[in-house]
Amino acid sequence: MKIDRILGNLESGLGANKLSSKVQSLTLTLSQRTRASGARHFWREHLRRIQFANPNLPIHVNFPRELCTPKLDIQFTNAAVDSFSISGMKSDDICNQLLDRTKQ
Structure with missing residues (x-):
């Protein structure tokens, strides 16, 4: 069934990880006019x-x-903000970088 496939995609794969409780929020900034395909794929999938x-x-x-x-x-x-540029990165690299920076 379609719902099983959708849930399977959400529950598995890169990004389907519980982040550290120290992470308070995430903010993705992406210009409407940029192509940045890796960042857009990260937004849609990961x-x-x-x-x-x-x-x-x-x-x-x-x-x-x-x-x-x-x-x-x-x-x-603790009010610290870790900001990094994702320009020119592939979506998998962005996700891996996020997971590395938020390890417990």
Whole structure:
């Protein structure tokens, strides 16, 4: 059935991991005018799995009209922010970098 396939995709694969409790929120900033295919694929595929595995984690996606460098901000509970550019990266690399930076 279709629902089984959808749930199977959300529950498995890269990004279907429970993040550390020290992570307070994620913010993805991606310009409307940039091509950034890796960042857009990360948004469509991996971010959905992360949200499914971490339902209480606030995830914000910003699409400013002006050109900007795609970036991902990780807000931790101690008020620290880890921000990194995802320009030119593949979606799997973005997800792996996020998982590495949020390890317990």
